[in-house]
Amino acid sequence: MPIATSRLAIASAALIAFAATSNGALAQKKYDSGATDTEIKIGNIMPYSGPASAYGVIGKTEEAYFKKINAEGGINGRKITFISYDDTYSPPKTVEQARKLVESDEVLLVFNPLGTPPNSAIQKYLNSKKVPQLFVATGATKWNDPKNFPWTMGWQPNYQSETQIYAKYILKEKPNAKIAVLYQNDDYGKDYLKGFKDGLGAKAASMIVIEESYEVSEPTIDSHIVKMKSTGADVFINITTPKFAAQAIKKNAEIGWKPLHFLNNVSASIGSVIKPAGMENAQDIISSQYLKDPTDAQWKDDPGMKAWNAFLDKYYPEANRADASVIFGYTVAQGLVHVLKACGDDLTRENVMKQAANIKNLELEGLLPGIKVNTSPTDFAPISQVQLIKFKGETWERFGEILSGDVGG
Amino acid sequence: MSAAAEDAVTEAPAVEAVPKRAMTLGTGTSLVILAALLVTPIFVKNFVVFQMTMVMIYGIAVLALNILTGGSGQFSLGQSAFYALGAYTSAVLMEVANVNYALTLPIAGLVSFGAGYLFGKPALRLSGIYLALATFALAVAMPQLLKLHFLEAWTGGVQGLTVMKPDAPFGLPIGQDKWLYYFTLAISLAIYIGSINLLRSRSGRAFMSIRDNEIAASAMGVDVAQYKTLAFGVSAGITGIAGGLSAIVVAFVAPDSYTINLAIALFLGMVVGGVGWLPGSFVGAAFIIFVPNIAESISKGLSGAVFGVLLFLVIFLVPHGARQVAMVAQHLLGKLTKKN
Numbered sequence: 251m252p253i254a255t256s257r258l259a260i261a262s263a264a265l266i267a268f269a270a271t272s273n274g275a276l277a278q279k280k281y282d283s284g285a286t287d288t289e290i291k292i293g294n295i296m297p298y299s300g301p302a303s304a305y306g307v308i309g310k311t312e313e314a315y316f317k318k319i320n321a322e323g324g325i326n327g328r329k330i331t332f333i334s335y336d337d338t339y340s341p342p343k344t345v346e347q348a349r350k351l352v353e354s355d356e357v358l359l360v361f362n363p364l365g366t367p368p369n370s371a372i373q374k375y376l377n378s379k380k381v382p383q384l385f386v387a388t389g390a391t392k393w394n395d396p397k398n399f400p401w402t403m404g405w406q407p408n409y410q411s412e413t414q415i416y417a418k419y420i421l422k423e424k425p426n427a428k429i430a431v432l433y434q435n436d437d438y439g440k441d442y443l444k445g446f447k448d449g450l451g452a453k454a455a456s457m458i459v460i461e462e463s464y465e466v467s468e469p470t471i472d473s474h475i476v477k478m479k480s481t482g483a484d485v486f487i488n489i490t491t492p493k494f495a496a497q498a499i500k501k502n503a504e505i506g507w508k509p510l511h512f513l514n515n516v517s518a519s520i521g522s523v524i525k526p527a528g529m530e531n532a533q534d535i536i537s538s539q540y541l542k543d544p545t546d547a548q549w550k551d552d553p554g555m556k557a558w559n560a561f562l563d564k565y566y567p568e569a570n571r572a573d574a575s576v577i578f579g580y581t582v583a584q585g586l587v588h589v590l591k592a593c594g595d596d597l598t599r600e601n602v603m604k605q606a607a608n609i610k611n612l613e614l615e616g617l618l619p620g621i622k623v624n625t626s627p628t629d630f631a632p633i634s635q636v637q638l639i640k641f642k643g644e645t646w647e648r649f650g651e652i653l654s655g656d657v658g659g
Numbered sequence: 660m661s662a663a664a665e666d667a668v669t670e671a672p673a674v675e676a677v678p679k680r681a682m683t684l685g686t687g688t689s690l691v692i693l694a695a696l697l698v699t700p701i702f703v704k705n706f707v708v709f710q711m712t713m714v715m716i717y718g719i720a721v722l723a724l725n726i727l728t729g730g731s732g733q734f735s736l737g738q739s740a741f742y743a744l745g746a747y748t749s750a751v752l753m754e755v756a757n758v759n760y761a762l763t764l765p766i767a768g769l770v771s772f773g774a775g776y777l778f779g780k781p782a783l784r785l786s787g788i789y790l791a792l793a794t795f796a797l798a799v800a801m802p803q804l805l806k807l808h809f810l811e812a813w814t815g816g817v818q819g820l821t822v823m824k825p826d827a828p829f830g831l832p833i834g835q836d837k838w839l840y841y842f843t844l845a846i847s848l849a850i851y852i853g854s855i856n857l858l859r860s861r862s863g864r865a866f867m868s869i870r871d872n873e874i875a876a877s878a879m880g881v882d883v884a885q886y887k888t889l890a891f892g893v894s895a896g897i898t899g900i901a902g903g904l905s906a907i908v909v910a911f912v913a914p915d916s917y918t919i920n921l922a923i924a925l926f927l928g929m930v931v932g933g934v935g936w937l938p939g940s941f942v943g944a945a946f947i948i949f950v951p952n953i954a955e956s957i958s959k960g961l962s963g964a965v966f967g968v969l970l971f972l973v974i975f976l977v978p979h980g981a982r983q984v985a986m987v988a989q990h991l992l993g994k995l996t997k998k999n
Contacts, residue, residue: 300920338951340916342909342911346713367914370819371911
């Protein structure tokens with residue numbers, strides 16, 4: 251049947267040609283639920299109320315930033331619809347809200363949900379649904395685990411790598427130190443402590459003379475400081491949140507305890523910690539940073555910070571500029587915009603993860619000079635560089651080189 | 660008789676007496692609601708099925724508090740502690756000891772019952788608001804106890820514990836969410852019927868006599884301390900089962916899930932549902948799950964304030980909660996049928 255064969259051949263050739271062209275067309279525009287020609291739906295979960303409500307500012311900043319992006323024409327012509335829900339920092343509520351975002355609002359991805367317990371609660375669900383859990387707002391170490399959780403990606407340098415850097419510094423500069431550690435008794439404090447002990451390695455047992463913990467509900471930590479001083483320690487690892495960090499700095503000065511003081515990055519804000527504690531009491535404190543501190547005078551004429559200020563003036567004028575959460579939210583929102591731009595017209599969940607895992611030397615306005623965002627299919631820790639800083643006069647002085655401390659999940 | 664005892668006799672009881680029959684719904688109404696609950700999951704999204712499952716779970720916990728407060732007249736702000744205990748018992752048994760999820764629930768109930776009974780023994784020397792404060796302390800302490808270092812191998816410490824979500828058994832062709840919905844519905848039903856029978860039994864009458872007047876009850880030969888402790892234990896046990904269910908359905912437990920906020924939410928659910936009216940427990944549970952979402956959709960920054968206003972309206976307009984609404988509805992319905 252030659253005729254039939256040739257017909258078949260023509261038909262199949264036509265079919266192949268058609269498939270090829272339609273493939274080409276599809277490659278140009280591919281969508282998963284949550285993305286269309288005009289819109290990209292982004293889901294987010296924040297503690298707007300409850301014990302961690304101070305962080306709700308991050309969600310508000312992100313919302314304001316996407317408003318700015320939309321006002322300037324959106325991303326490749328598509329407007330961002332930012333749907334942000336309150337979980338009150340309670341994991342069962344986080345699960346409810348994540349399911350609402352995925353199953354009812356049908357968002358393309360869940361962006362920057364905050365807190366270690368809330369993120370832990372939704373990680374399995376989002377991975378089983380193959381919905382990106384992108385740039386989570388927590389410093390825990392476990393988010394960099396692309397093998398087991400290919401749909402979850404961290405963002406900021408993790409807590410453990412930060413204290414590892416301090417440990418390395420101490421081992422090099424002060425090998426015979428007697429170390430006192432003060433930490434908050436929760437996931438954040440314990441993560442920092444673990445990183446520090448890992449960093450000291452076998453010497454941890456002999457070098458650490460006291461490990462004090464406090465509860466976040468305590469009104470003051472003065473008694474802990476007095477106790478630590480009495481051990482004769484000459485290095486102080488201060489793993490506390492801003493209110494307590496300020497108390498610790500002040501109390502140290504009051505009782506005349508002058509150890510080599512390491513302050514965790516969580517509390518390295520001049521506006522909310524150093525100023526209340528007194529500049530003169532904070533001299534020579536060592537910390538580390540990856541974001542610019544907006545309350546630090548050295549960034550007054552920095553173009554990145556000028557852009558940030560202009561953005562706040564127009565889109566979020568009531569923001570408290572001394573709050574580190576504002577610059578955090580701004581920077582991570584820029585990170586997301588970068589990924590979505592890179593996706594082009596292929597707005598599938600798979601491509602979002604692919605582009606997020608392929609960021610090369612991205613510099614953002616809020617990051618310290620020299621610190622770059624880098625990811626790869628095996629590295630889901632976007633920001634893993636920090637720089638040591640020392641408080642001198644009225645600002646943080648950066649010293650040493652940009653340090654990297656990747657700790658795998 | 661001392662002056663204090665005389666006071667106690669003349670003082671109005673802390674909780675308004677609810678007649679026995681008014682504690683439940685009529686059989687017909689109950690069957691209609693049950694039928695509705697059985698069919699709804701077929702028509703709605705999985706996410707809504709999940710929310711309804713959570714309503715039932717919180718409903719069981721509110722019911723447990725209702726037995727304690729509405730039944731025996733004692734207050735507790737510590738229900739979150741027993742809820743946490745049940746949740747952790749289930750989660751640890753499932754993840755560490757590989758026990759079947761359904762089997763963990765009775766164990767969770769027993770552990771919580773034991774804890775409630777033991778806690779009740781000394782605490783019940785206190786009464787009224789002092790008992791509420793003692794249980795409040797328990798609720799505050801629980802999250803920290805769960806973080807203890809030497810328990811970390813089992814509890815996962817501050818990081819919590821992720822639980823495997825069970826599939827439907829016997830190869831039933833329904834999804835995890837729907838299966839857990841029916842599973843929870845069956846357990847809720849069993850607990851609901853069991854609670855009604857308990858309150859109608861000899862023990863239930865003893866509870867209520869204590870609620871109405873302790874001295875009269877003891878004069879009639881009711882062992883007040885014994886029955887108060889029992890009520891506390893039963894309430895804790897049922898709360899533990901609810902906690903265990905929540906661990907299975909949410910598939911995650913962490914200390915931060917069981918803070919004092921949860922205890923207050925349960926208390927709120929009871930008041931909104933109507934103290935002493937068992938079906939109201941589920942209405943109250945729906946209130947504590949859905950109204951915060953409504954408040955949030957009205958204003959994100961002021962969601963707490965909006966929630967407060969809504970709550971105030973409910974308390975102001977219907978001080979007896981859902982019970983009052985149901986009674987008015989029943990009354991109107993009765994008038995209509997008479998006319999016809």
